[in-house]
Amino acid sequence: MTSTCLITLAFSFLLGSSYGLSFNYSYIESMNMVEIEISGPVDGLGNRYVAVAFASKPEMKDADGYYCTDRELKSFTIRGLYQAPVEHMDTGAVTLSSAGVENGQLTCKFLRPVVVNKTLENGEVFAFDFTKQDFHVLLATGAHTNGKMVHHQRREIWPTKLTMIGIRSDTCGPGNGRKSCLQLPPGCLPSDPECVFFSLRQDGNKIHMEMSGGRGNGQQYVAIAFSADHHMTDADMYYCDGETLTSGVIRDYAQRPVDLHDESVSIESTGTVNGVGQCIFSRDLCVNKYVSRGSLEQFDLGKMSYYILFAHGDMSSDGQLGYHGSEGRGLSVAAIELANGTNIDYQCVNVTRSVVILSATTQGVSGPDIMQGVTTQEVSDPTTSKAIPSLSCKAVNFVFLVCLVGGAMAAISH
Structure with missing residues (x-):
């Protein structure tokens, strides 16, 4: 069963229509997964990417990130400020659903488990858990060259934390720790x-x-x-x-x-x-x-x-x-x-x-x-x-x- 918790963060009204960055998601309770959709302009500049990341603080540091081109999805971690993101060869349980360019917008949709572990700058393995924490949403777009992200040309950080998953019903019923x-x-x-x-x-x-x-x-x-x-x-x-x-x-x-x-x-x-x-x-x-x-x-x-x-x-x-x-x-x-x-x-x-x-x-x-x-x-x-x-x-x-x-x-x- 899919919940109807759809959010669209329309950064375009903050930054001007030329930015065109957007993010929305829905929680699929039966799968315990979150379906995420991100979109950004391609501007006819060749290979491009659009990226989203989730951080505990409103800065590009210690963040769980994902980017896609019109052909593939990659997982990455932003560990330190002004440091290049660390791309991961394996996306784990995160899977690409669709990607493509239409009307000048690169849009991709993918599934992410509610909990993903990433290694932060201090070497700590941190659980990015949508059921227990709220996160700032970071969006960016830029060129994709030689299979790598190039420093973003446009980006935005949502100023307030977003509650990805609120109260849930899948822990109702008899048993220890249930409600x-x-x-x-x-x-x-x-x-x-x-x-x-x-x-x-x-x-x-x-x-x-x-x-x-x-x-x-x-x-x-x-x-x-x-x-x-x-x-x-x-x-x-x-x-x-x-x-x-x-x-x-x-x-x-x-x-x-x-x-x-x-x-x-x-x-x-x-x-x-x-x-x-x-x-x-x-x-x-x-x-x-x-x-x-x-x-x-x-x-x-x-x-x-x-x-x-x-x-x-x-x-x-x-x-x-x-x-x-x-x-x-x-x-x-x-x-x-x-x-x-x-x-x-x-x-x-x-x-x-x-x-x-x-x-x-x-x-x-x-x-x-x-x-x-x-x-x-x-x-x-x-x-x-x-x-x-x-x-x-x-x-x-x-x-x-x-x-x-x-x-x-x-x-x-x-």
């Missing part, structure tokens, strides 16, 4: 803005979470909450708008959730990856939050079972959560044991009352079978006299939990 996932619709990819994706994984006294969905960029959000019952009140909530991950609490019906300053949350990454809002973070197994009537509620994911509530919708013009509507929300029809039951000593952390939105960073549950034999139910919302769509769920092969949300299908792997 429990909710996908709506079932089997959808986190790279799709129409896919609501949420995952949990226990790591010691922490719960590691991933959220993905909507267009991000502060325009749309995806939210998850944990509640002791099936009502949309007194719930521990988190939402992601592609710029910020915010911890909050749902206190009462028909009231906007309250944003909290939550030091128990550790944000790994927030951002809009290939047009999709994504956040990765962790929280303590147990936190205390002030809920309705000023009472302090303990949300202990390590020992208690909770209903899962989720929603998605637009952000309002003032930067607040917009109403999700009847089609943009759902909940589990039973409380779910989220942690793996490991006997760990931990304390419950108090979350302060102050209302503050967490700043975005720049980056980044195994357990027993759940919800077997659960029946469909409708939950009334007294504020609207309308039924809240619930998850009508059943276990399938004890691995995937298939759920119905307001007529749409969802799946939870656990």
Whole structure:
């Protein structure tokens, strides 16, 4: 299955149309490969090349590179500044798909594994891993003489790091080191803005979470909450708008959730990856939050079972959560044991009352079978006299939990 995470870095609008350098890619999850396409002008100057490289810093140093002519693909490493790239005889698992010249543009497409090892200037073998690091993209074009690249005549370095591969679904399911996932619709990819994706994984006294969905960029959000019952009140909530991950609490019906300053949350990454809002973070197994009537509620994911509530919708013009509507929300029809039951000593952390939105960073549950034999139910919302769509769920092969949300299908792997 191929994800739809296509990015085009149109350097021409920065440098003028004469440069014509472009780069785009797509992640093929089923192959664990990235398909890369690069293009540059030939200008009728004879044999030419177009090249791309990936570097941790915005400079031509310690970079994993590839160039192609209209006939071949070569792999190279840029080790030191102002040093000629080191070309490699073997491209390894990197394979050329197509290359050619059309309308004055040399374009080539090739497949690269998500992880490639290259030797850097200090002699260290470094893993250029698209799943774990972000990279600056370097583009160049120049003459190709006697089978070698000549110093580039045009080049550009993308000023900000690019997240090549964001949240992934191929590690969902049972087993050590894997994660429990909710996908709506079932089997959808986190790279799709129409896919609501949420995952949990226990790591010691922490719960590691991933959220993905909507267009991000502060325009749309995806939210998850944990509640002791099936009502949309007194719930521990988190939402992601592609710029910020915010911890909050749902206190009462028909009231906007309250944003909290939550030091128990550790944000790994927030951002809009290939047009999709994504956040990765962790929280303590147990936190205390002030809920309705000023009472302090303990949300202990390590020992208690909770209903899962989720929603998605637009952000309002003032930067607040917009109403999700009847089609943009759902909940589990039973409380779910989220942690793996490991006997760990931990304390419950108090979350302060102050209302503050967490700043975005720049980056980044195994357990027993759940919800077997659960029946469909409708939950009334007294504020609207309308039924809240619930998850009508059943276990399938004890691995995937298939759920119905307001007529749409969802799946939870656990």
